[in-house]
Amino acid sequence: MTLALDTVLDTTAAAPLRAALRKSVTDQQPLALDGSAVESVGQACLQVLAAAEAAAYSASLDFRILNPSAALTEMTRLVGLDTLLKA
Amino acid sequence: MDVDEIQQIFFQECEEGLAGMEVNFATLRDGDQDPETINSVFRCVHSIKGGAGAFGYEALQAYTHQYETLLDLIRNGSLELTPDLLDVVIGAFDMLTDHVAAARDGSETPADEAMLEKLLSAAEGDASAAAVEETPAPAETAPAPEEQEEVSGDTAGSEASGDDYDDLMGMLDEGDADNDADNEAKAPSDVSAPEDAATSTDDSPPDWKLVYHPVANAFQNAAEPLLLVRELVALGAVVDECDRAALPSLDDMDAECAYFTYALTVPGDVAEEDIRAIYEFTVDCEVTLERASAGAPLKKAAPAESSEAPKPVSSPAAAAEPAAPEKDSVSPAPAAVPQAAATPAPPAAAPQAEKATPAPVKNVAPPAPAAPAAPAKPKPAASVVAQTIRVDLDKLDRLVNLVGELVITQSMLAQRMSRHQLEDNSEVNDLEHLTRELQESTMAIRAQPMKVVFSRVPRIVRELESETGKRVRLEMEGEMTEVDKTVVERLGEPLTHLIRNAVDHGLETPEERLAAGKAEEGIVRLTAAHQSGRIVITVTDDGRGINRARVREKAVEREIIMPDATLSDEEIDNLIFAPGFSTAGTVSNVSGRGVGMDVVRKNIQALGGRIGIQSRHGEGSSFSLSLPLTLAVLDGMIVTVGAETFVIPLNHIIESLRPTEDMLKRVGNDGILLDVRGAYVPVLPIADHLGIAKAERNPARGVLIVVDGDQGQAALLVDAIQDQRQVVVKSLEANYQAIEGVAGATILGDGQVALIVDVETLTANRRNGARATLAEAA
Incomplete structure (x- = not known):
């Protein structure tokens, strides 16, 4: 199941995002995130994504962000976290 | 915030x-x-x-x-x-x-x-x-x-x-999308940009190393660290590392807590102010900015082969990290070099590899032949950004007040110890020493350079030049002389008056100056300096000087002096401070309203200061203001009058003496003059002025303190002198109400409240009283 990321991934979006990703990890579901709608992203959500990537790795789950938007690509690239966007 | x-x-x-x-x-x-x-x-x-x-x-x-x-x-x-x-x-x-x-x-x-x-x-x-x-x-x-x-x-x-701030605000309002185009060219994805930015020639200054660490609760104040990083990148900075070492697991993390730390390299030719300007309004962060050490290799774009990120499993960097290898070998993907494709991978392999982070999360550095030469990760050391902090003035005043109380308490303790012959105790001496140092340090926090006031003067002079057609060269000296904030704030108005007066009344027109053999351009000189524990400010002009004949004529015309009054040059000069005095032929926008100089004197007196004037006809005038460095403490002489204790500010005291009968001359009903080496000064029993009963009224049996006020000298009659010491000034207005003749109060070492004598008011009252008596007699 693909989880669509919100349009605005600001600080207030971080807690719900973390909860959703935790649930997927707990349920042993691969993390497939659709990033096409993302128009802005802040550090809080990038942290959650980075922690989710690590959690998925530990749980031997797949972690992917599909169709990253330009905004998401730019911000992850900006701070060197674009490994999150690997195909 | x-x-x-x-x-x-x-x-x-x-x-x-x-x-x-x-x-x-x-x-x-x-x-x-x-x-x-x-x-x-x-x-x-x-x-x-x-x-x-x-x-x-x-x-x-x-x-x-x-x-x-x-x-x-x-x-x-x-x-x-x-x-x-x-x-x-x-x-x-x-x-x-x-x-x-x-x-x-x-x-x-x-x-x-x-x-x-x-x-x-x-x-x-x-x-x-x-x-x-x-x-x-x-x-x-x-x-x-x-x-x-x-x-x-x-x-x-x-x-x-x-457009730093435009970008910031735009992003806050609308998200990132609008700025994509603008930043695309500046983003590290543009490989050429970092190369240009990071490559320094031998002639260029070393690059800047900046470590930006948003504090844990940064998000609570709506801070968005990525915006700041983006601004730095727009300046040409390259993100060397986004350090995720502090990032907890997904289970343990607080989604609204900041964990990342960014290490960036900013091209050396970017001005420090431009870098600081980006984060100057950001408070929820720790930033370290320093030049890369000379001789240390500056960050370069990664060599092409490095950007083809080798798998961590074979990476020496990964191997150097005991916690990592297993996971790397299982699934190299998450640990792939994150920046390799996007940013030029820095040869900062070693510092990154040193981080004991869970393998999937860490930024594994490319392997590195260049590792030995890699610069160490910048340490927060020399140039921590927050060299100054802004503190609410109320907090500072509370601190000053508390320190004042501490000084009083320490003094009381010392006095009590002394009563038990324990004053030689080294701890007591240390406490006194430390308290004094603490007090001085606290007062120093409130000190501000005179620059705050001086900086307004050039504009005033420019405006005056334009209004009067005169040409003025302004010279300033001692802008960095520090004085208490209150004094600085209240000096602005009197100083403006003096400058206006110097240009409008003091300096001649260019034609007049040329005719007088002077340079066309007049000089106004403004100086500040510390002298004997006070600040002395002078405003000097090289203009026409005071026309004493004209001043005297005007004073008689305004009934300020009697036509037959005998006045010294100094006394004539001081007439310009009389209320309502003005020699200006016409009232101009600049000055000449006749309210300036007396207001100046009142303002200066209110600050515990004094104003003096020196003038030479045709050569110019010099006004000199002498002010206390702080209004919170003063050096005073503790005296007894009847059963009361008073403090006389030391800066007014010229001498103290026990007069003999032949030094005292009685004038009229109750007037007494003291002969001080040929000069007569009126004797003022403090007890009479402040209504103290059972005090000594006979000067021959008391002590006379000769004081100097703006209205001249006087001899204050007191019963005895107790001591001389620094006292903490407490405002009477704030704690009780204003009393004429009393400038404030203080608490002495024995806990007793002592009033501080307002020498200016006492001497002025005496003069006015004398004048009234003379008028009655006439």
Whole structure:
């Protein structure tokens, strides 16, 4: 199941995002995130994504962000976290 | 911290910046056209423009934009800074000051059309036309901001970061999308940019190493660290590392807590101020900015083979990290070099590899032949950003007050110990020493340089030049002399009066000066210096000096003195401080209202200061203000009057003596004069003035303290002298009510409250009383 990321991934979006990703990890579901709608992203959500990537790795789950938007690509690239966007 | 507070900081920084610009203009006027001086002026305007944009002050932003355009042309050498052009630049500065004031106070925006037109003309290379142009340009010719962009189209240097705040605010409002195009070219994904930025030639200064660590609760104040990082990247910075070492697991993390730390390299040729300007309004972070150490290899773009990130399983860096290898070998993917494709992988392998992070999360560095040469990760050390902090004045005043209480308590303790012959105890001495040091340090926190006041003076002089047609050369010295904030704040008005007086009354017109054999340009000199525990400020002019005959004539005319009064030169000079005195033939906008100099004296006296004047006809006048460094403590003589204890401020005391009968001359019913080596001074029993019963009224049996006030000398009669010491001043107005003849109160070591004698009022009352008595007699 693909989880669509919100349009605005600001600080207030971080807690719900973390909860959703935790649930997927707990349920042993691969993390497939659709990033096409993302128009802005802040550090809080990038942290959650980075922690989710690590959690998925530990749980031997797949972690992917599909169709990253330009905004998401730019911000992850900006701070060197674009490994999150690997195909 | 809310937006209002941030705005307040912005305006405080505007004021500081404007003051700095004023100093730079003085340097430029002296013919010292150091490029760094122009740069400094430019940066200040640039910074104001950025803040104006961020806070929505459109008029200020548009104005600074045009101003900045001109400055940029000057700093990049396109325009030569001729005297005409400097006049335009300084004129524009005055308008900028008005703009800032209007934005701060919410008042009407100044009419800047004419000045904008001048700036435009000057930017087109027609400085002389701009300098002489007086007719305001029609409003419609003022370029709209969009048009101004075109004017400054070639000022790439300034525009590289010119829209810092626009970007920030735009992102806050609308997210990132709008700025993508703008930042695409600046983002590290543009491989050429970091290469250019990071590659330093031997001639260029070492790159900057910046470590930016948003504090854990940064998000709670709506901070968005990525915006700041993006601004730095727009300046040419490269993100060397986004350190995720502190990031907990998904289960343990707090989604609204900041964990990342960013290490960036900023090209060495970027001015430190420009870098700091980006985070100056950010409070929820720790930032370290320092030059890469000389000799250390500067960060370069990664060699091509490095960017083909080798798998961590074979990475020496990974192997060097015991916790990592297993996971790397299982699934290399998450640990792939994150920046390799996007950012030039820094050869900072070692520092990154040192981090004991869970393998999937860490930024595994490329393997590295270059590792041994890799620069160490910048340590927060030498140039921690927060070298100054802003503290609410109330907090500071509370601290000062508490320290005052501590001083009193310490004094009481010392006194009690002394009663038990324990005063030689070393701990007591240490406590006294430490308390005094603490008090001095606390007072020093409130000290501000006189620059705060002096910086306003050049503009006043420029305006006076324009109003009077006189030519003035302003010389200032001692701007950095520090004095208590309250004194600084309350000095502005009297100093303005004195400067206006010096130019309007003191200096002659250029024609008169030439006729008198003087230089066409008059000199007004403003100095500040510490002298004997006080600050002495002088305002000197080389003008015509006081015309004593005219002053005397005027004083008689105004019935300030009797026609047959015998006055010394000094006394005649001091007549200009009399209320309502004015020698100006006509009332001008500048001065001559007859309210100036007496107000000056009152203001100075209210600060515990004194004003003196020296003048030589034809050569000029010099006003000298002597003020206490702080109003919170004073050195005083503790005296007994009846059953009461008083403090007489030491700065008024000339001497104290026990008079013999032959030194006392009785005049009239109750007047007594003291013969002090041939000069007679009136004796003032403090007990009479302050209504103290059972005090000594016979000077021959008491002690006389000869004091000097603005109204002359007097001998205060007291019963006895107890001590001489520094006391902490407590305001009577704040704690009780104002009492005439009493300047304040203090608490002595034994817990007793002692009133501080207001010498000026006592001596003035005495003089007035004497005058009334004389009038009655007449």
